[in-house]
Amino acid sequence: MTTTAAIRYSHTVGSLSNQGRGFQNPVDVALDSQGVMYVLNRAGPELPIRLPYKRVSMCTVDEEFLGEFGTGGTDVGEFWWPSSLAFDSRDRLYVTDEALNRVTIFSTTGEVLDTWGEEGSEPGQISHPSYIACDADDNLLVADSGNHRIQKFTTDGEFIESWGAYGTGEGQFNAPWGIAFDSEGAVYVSDWGNNRIQKLATNGDFIEQLPRAGATQAETDRINHLAGLCVDAEGIIYVxxxxxxxxxxxxxxxxxxxxxxxxxxxxxxxxxYFEANPEEGALRLESDLSPSVDLPGGFGTTGDREESANVEKLLWGPTAVKLDGKGNILIVDSCRHRIQVYRRSD
Known part of the structure; x- marks a missing residue:
């Protein structure tokens, strides 16, 4: 049986905003039990002027802005280099910070509930945690990127076990980034530095890597540092x-x-915004937002980043993909400060 996936663009949520309605270099999105989107804004370099831009924005997929919380800094509840977020079954929100090497837990209203994490390479210590995901048993899996491993914790931060080490072999990693689960509980890891996805059992045992050995060139061609990913009920992977x-x-x-x-x-x-600020809207209309970019070798080659930087509609720096349970595919388009929403149409 051949699997197919017909997917169409729906709409876009968000635009550049330092505070309030909009995003500033979003890196991840998570949904609570009510379907509200929580968007994590990294907001670029750690300059004093940018610290207030580091925040969690709350909105719906239908573009209703609901509020925000958080700010940049090193105190409890603040962010320095926020990297990922995930909810547990009790709607507690866990946010990882790569620079501060910690996990901070918030309520859905932004109240700080707890924080834990210790920098290092021993079991239970973390180094540059790039991603966090919560499994069906409310265990937290952390992509311990600096230590090239996946670590499992309780929601209180108690260490359970660690999987993997640096390398290119089965079950080894090179700066792992994304983590996702399928309907049977298998774990999928974006192995960023090794340009592959590894599928693991619930105990961390290696199952397979994707693309598989012997895959066609179209399936392996030019994979270049995979980031966040998700898996739908049919086992289809979005990365x-x-x-x-x-x-x-x-x-x-x-x-x-x-x-x-x-x-x-x-x-x-x-x-x-442009309706309220017509002078800026007029300037936008004069701009060439879909230029013809002359790329060496043509579309789909090493010039892709240049093309993304010049053509507004294209993804530029996609960091995460999530599903909302209503057929929407949410793509975090970081450098364009937005979320592009697609839908399955098959």
Whole structure:
């Protein structure tokens, strides 16, 4: 049986905003039990002027802005280089910080509930945690990127076990980034430095890597540092191919089903801003937002980043992909300060 995935662009949520309605270099998104999106804003270099931009924004997929919380800094509840966020079954929000080497737990209203984490390489210590995910048993899996391993903790931060070490072999990692689960509980890890996805059992045992050995060139061609990923109920994998400015859609066996390059239209928030500020809207209309970019070798080569930087509709720095349970595919388009929303149409 051949797996297919017909996917169409729906709309875009968000635009650049240092505070309030909008995003500033978002890196991840998570959904609470009510379907509210919590968007983690990294906000670029740690300059004093940028610290207030580091925050969690709350909104719906239908573009209703609900509020925000957090700020930059090193005190409890503050962010320095926030990297990922995830909810447990009690709607407690866990946020990792790569620079501070800690996990901070918030309520859905932004109240700080707890924080834990210790820098180091011993079991239970972490170094540059790039991602966090919560499994069906409310265990937290942390991509301990600096130590090239996955660590499992309780929600209180108690160490359970560690998987992997630096290397290119089965079950080894090179700066792992994304973590996801399928409907049977298997764990999928974006092995960023090794340009592959590894599938692991619930105890961390290696099952397989994707694309599989012997895969066609189309399935392996130019994979360039995979970031966040998710798996739907059918086992279809959606992964941010960060280095190639796109999202790849793979069958459960790793076959390439679709490539999403970005089709963004101007979001509602931006349109309303330009209506209120017509002089800026006029300047935008004069801008060439879809230029013809002369890329060495053509589309899909090493010039992809240049193309993304010049053509507004395209993905530029995609860092995460999530599903909302209503058929929406949420792509965090970090350098464009937005979330592109797609839908399955098959």
């Amino acid at each position: 941010a191919d960060w280095g190639n400015e796109r999202v790849r859609v793979l069958s459960p066996g790793g076959e390439l089903l679709a490539t999403l390059r970005g089709e963004s239209k101007t979001p509602t928030w931006a349109n309303e």
